[in-house]
Amino acid sequence: xEAVVSTQSTWKQWYQRRVHGSSGINAExxxxxxxxxxxxxxxxxxxxxxxxxxxxxxxxGAYWQWKASAVGKxxxxxxxxxxxxxxxxxxxxxxxxxAILTLKEGFQGDMNENNIEIAVVRKSRTExxxxxTTLSPPEVKDYLDQVS
Numbered sequence: 767x768e769a770v771v772s773t774q775s776t777w778k779q780w781y782q783r784r785v786h787g788s789s790g791i792n793a794e795x796x797x798x799x800x801x802x803x804x805x806x807x808x809x810x811x812x813x814x815x816x817x818x819x820x821x822x823x824x825x826x827g828a829y830w831q832w833k834a835s836a837v838g839k840x841x842x843x844x845x846x847x848x849x850x851x852x853x854x855x856x857x858x859x860x861x862x863x864x865a866i867l868t869l870k871e872g873f874q875g876d877m878n879e880n881n882i883e884i885a886v887v888r889k890s891r892t893e894x895x896x897x898x899t900t901l902s903p904p905e906v907k908d909y910l911d912q913v914s
Contacts, residue, residue, distance in 0.1 A: 807837040811887045813896040818887065834864075840872035847871055858886065866913050879907040 805825020812819045822837060823829045834852045836844035851864045862884060870877060884901045901909075 809835060809837055811885075813887050813889055836868065838872070844868050844872060858888070862886075862909050863913050866909055870913075877910065879903040879910060882906060884909065 807825065808823045810821045810823060820832045820835060821829050822832060822835050833854075834845075834848040835841075836848065838844075847868050848864070851867075856864075865884065866877075866882075869882060875881075880903060884906050886899045886901070888897060888899075889895075890897045
């Protein structure tokens, strides 16, 4: 029982340090004039009874639905690249290839199976459910070799 209490106490202290540390940094930045608050843009992918869904959420709380999108430093270039290549009836293999080509457009350095991840959200093949699958590094390498 003592170990459980000690672990809970340690976890609580760790959590408080992280929360207070982050809030202190945010307060410092927000207190300066002309500086944006910290935040991230997210791409949220899912699959429901209407099919695949992709949303972009910005730090402001604004959100947009997309068929294909990108966030980050060269997002507008990547979105243009995707717009030219997107097709409503695209096969999964082709979509992964286009995603890799899009990443290559703005990637600095050598792209390999150890510095990118590819995930797929789709209707389960065996059930009336949905699945999220992250490809293994060897699978990513195979796709990289195909588009090279």
